[in-house]
Amino acid sequence: MNRKSYKGYVYLAPVLAIMLVFTAYPLVRAIFMSFCEDYSIINGSYKGINLENYADLFKDKDFRKAITNTITYVIFVVPLSVVISLLIANLLNSHIRFQGLFQTLYFLPYVTSVIAIGVVWRWILHSQYGLLNSILNFFGFESIGWLTDRNYSMASLIIFAVWKSLAFDIMIFLAALQGISPDLYSAARVDATPRWRVFFRITVPAMRPIIAYAFVMGIINSFKVYNEVFSLFNGSAGPSGYNSAITIVFYIYDKFYNNYKYGIAAAGSVVLFLLIMFFTAIQRLPGRIRARKEAAQK
């Protein structure tokens, strides 16, 4: 460290200290905890350092269920939300009446508490008085126990979550759409371009970076899903008595606060961390390959 950089580090010190205490230390501590057998959060004692927590974790069928549920959730919620948002954002961006009103309406879920939204959806999905079942009945279908039948727990959760995440995606897509030069669309008109081709050849390519961003953020947030489960099933992970909609974070929370299994909860967080890292890396691959190809072309 030379003299000049020394001064720089002094300026950085306050922020670095805060980050060390509140970000780096808890992270290291959580990873450490995950290897401690029977860790006690009160006096920090533990029986030994081994892989016992991880072994327990993978033996637990609730955890395996949590992993498959979470991955199912991600696979459905993220693409559905992105595709639907893209379509709605395009509609909102065209010159329609009450454009401002619609934009506000679609943004409302984002600024509303998940718990409040959960209350509304618990009513919509109610097996006897719910709006969704009334619609199904109207068209001659049987009622479904959206929130009471454990086979439908995940479906209900996904419908709810897609609807909820639309708001954010629509907002960033609208911002991106407004950044596309209107001249491109005028040029496309003069060139007699059909609407679907305008969408796929001009709009979507122009929005590729923001769509990628929506995917990354969607995947990261969806892996951490907890609030949605909590609010939809009134504090449990599915219809009472079942863990049919349990997710990884829900599992971690449950182990930590309800069962006091701190080590297992910590091990669960590490697994979640690795999962998110893995999926984020995978989905960034196409972009990198493209970038490399383009660099090679030039």
Add this chain to the structure above:
Amino acid sequence: MEIKILNLTKAYGDFKAVDDMNLSVEDGELIGLLGPSGCGKSTTLFMLAGLTEPTSGQIFFGDKDVTKVPPEDREIGLVFQNYALYPHMTVLDNITFPLINRKVKKAEAIERAQEMAHLVQLDGLLNRKPSALSGGQQQRVAIARALVKKPQVLLLDEPLSNLDAKLRVETREEIKRIQQEVKITTLFVTHDQEEAMSISNRIAVMNRGVVQQYDAPQAMYLNPINAFVAQFLGMPQINMFQAQVTGRGIELDGVLLRTREQLESAGKKIADGTYQMGVRPESLELCEDGFIVKADNVRMTGRDLLIFFKIGTTEFRALTHSDLQLREGDNLCLRARKNSLIIFDADGSALVKC
């Protein structure tokens, strides 16, 4: 394709961007729409393209009223100011795009695109993305894309404004060459009078939504219909000043610019009084028997020497050949060449030249 514009008006609320415009263009002409920003020239172009809907009036392409025809059915090629190339497609895809949309077979589309690329000298660049091209090359792609569907009319919005000075001169010659090769009726918008004059068959000078004058470049330069056109064309600008018509002729602060006989020989009776007049800098020439002025400032521009001087309190500029040996403070003897002094009436219309 002949074009006729009849009583065309575009109003935005109370503001008339284009006001009762009438213009006719002959087949194969290259027309410059010239004017300061906000004069309505681009609005006119976009109404011709069909992207802007006129408030009233009609547009005819040939015998066909196209006023209500959508842009894709007007058989026009349009080049945008910023080119509006599709950034995610290669040059080839950009040029074939209008053909693919019109259901031309892919092989034929590629062949026609290659022909077009050859015409605008883009051979070898077909697989590049627009971002890997220079401004001038992007411009050529835009022209190729506009022409590939063999339109009847080519419309260009400020085609040279995004290019640097040297490229601008090259590209305007290029546009002229392509236009003549394809023999397509072309209208282009510009705010640069030199650009308009150098390549247009005719120029329409617009101001505040109204066509001021529509004429061939030289005729317009020599016989501007009003003070606006006189001032808008020409660089350095025409000298404008207030002078008196008296019994002796045209006088400005004791300097006799024209004798009575010279004024009357122009053929039009001008009543005594004060008038706005104009004389171009290059029309002031050195002579033995003119008026004596002191050079306040001398600027060497290369081809010319630009001399600043005053008559009374009125400032003038004169252009002379650059081999003249002259320093600031020197006296020189000048006169205004015959037929170069334009007299305007109170509302700015040109009355007579003498």
